[in-house]
Amino acid sequence: MTVTTTSPVFVTARYGGPEHQELAERPVPEPRPGEVLIEVRAAGVNPADVKRREGAFGNSAPMPMPMGLEASGVVVALGEGVTALAVGEEVLGAPARGQGAFASHTVLRAAEAVRKPQEISFVDAATLPVAGTTAYDLTHQVEIEAGQSLLVLGAGGGVGRMVLQIAAVHGFAAVGVASAAKRELIEETGAAFVAAGPGAAEAVRDLLPDGADLLVDLVGGEPLRALAPLVKDPAHLVSAADAATATELGGAGRERSEGVLEKIVGVVEAGLVDPHVLETYPLARAAEAIARVEQGHLGGKIVIVP
Structure with missing residues (x-):
């Protein structure tokens, strides 16, 4: 059996425009206490990704900076103290600080991750933690x-x-x-x-x-x-x-309310809201996906599928 030790991640090498973006390799992240490692199945692309790359939310993050703020996937490893989730469970959430969602693997905070219902696809689920x-x-x-x-x-x-x-x-x-x-x-x-x-x-x-x-x-x-x-x-x-x-x-x-991710997951599971995903892109074309969002005038969501 081949053990994966590195995985691709889409990063920006510095704050600024899209010319600083690139697909890189990094060691597969290790979950810290209270975190879970997931194999990413889908990651939503948002205008906030562009603002973050441009430094609108601050400019002190270590570089290169992994991009992507919301993901869905399958738990493949547990950090110390995690008991509410198990390896093999399907989840969605926001990546832990410094991790990024545009990647084959990322880390979520276990307490903030939500189980993905079978009724919701990985692609739709990846639009919920942010949008x-x-x-x-x-x-x-x-x-x-x-x-x-x-x-x-x-x-x-x-x-x-x-x-x-x-x-x-x-x-x-x-x-x-x-x-x-x-x-x-x-x-x-x-x-x-x-x-x-x-x-x-x-x-x-x-x-x-x-x-x-x-x-x-x-x-x-x-x-x-x-x-x-x-x-x-x-x-x-x-x-x-x-x-x-x-x-x-x-x-x-906007004020973020407690338990809001679980609430919107329930609404989508019931079929009351459709995230309306317009296009999906492989990780190798992440730059194109971000460019589509950066151009604006979209009527739905863009999702990266590693």
């Missing part, structure tokens, strides 16, 4: 009731689409603001569509003359400032894209 949990938190951080209105800025992306699907489950009257190309995707969820850009605020006012009960922001900046006056209560503005502007306007950034 799925974000969508869930954004629709639950401020509680509104069935029949009340939800306005989503940037509704055409992977997170936005899941937000609208969760809104449909709760019976919210949802309005999605996105590029014209996303009209069909948004209307498929039961939400009303408004084209982004000049005139968006006026179009939203026509649909919601009394204002929105909750504004979920996935864009930030000036588009957020233009729509912020439309929310009835400024405290009911929640942003996953621009916490600083949201706070300035009286709202807040």
Whole structure:
């Protein structure tokens, strides 16, 4: 039997642009106490991967820095003290610090990993630790009731689409603001569509003359400032894209809730939310997968399958 001692991992050699990215080899990681080693079956690609590579979240990580923030796979080794999971179990979660998801093997924190139900594919599961949990938190951080209105800025992306699907489950009257190309995707969820850009605020006012009960922001900046006056209560503005502007306007950034990954897994398992994976790429083409996300204007998720 051949024992694998090294495995491929996609890294950035320094902070900056995509020219610093490369596929490298590293020793198969060893799980520390409280961690599990998994054989990665799928890894979701997110705009946050690009921001992290560019140094938007800090620039002190050791280089080369493994990339990727969410993964699903099979447990192949247990760190000291891990008793809740077993070798051979299928799980999903966020990689431990410094590990990265774009790899053949990675390490998860056992306490934060969630078992993958058989009803959810590895590919769909890999979209939930980042995008799925974000969508869930954004629709639950401020509680509104069935029949009340939800306005989503940037509704055409992977997170936005899941937000609208969760809104449909709760019976919210949802309005999605996105590029014209996303009209069909948004209307498929039961939400009303408004084209982004000049005139968006006026179009939203026509649909919601009394204002929105909750504004979920996935864009930030000036588009957020233009729509912020439309929310009835400024405290009911929640942003996953621009916490600083949201706070300035009286709202807040996204707050991660306890047990959120397990909650969104349950929602997807029940068939109430579809992550809508558009394309998958092998690990050798990880740069292409990241470029697709970096270009923007996607209506769903991109996933790397090692």
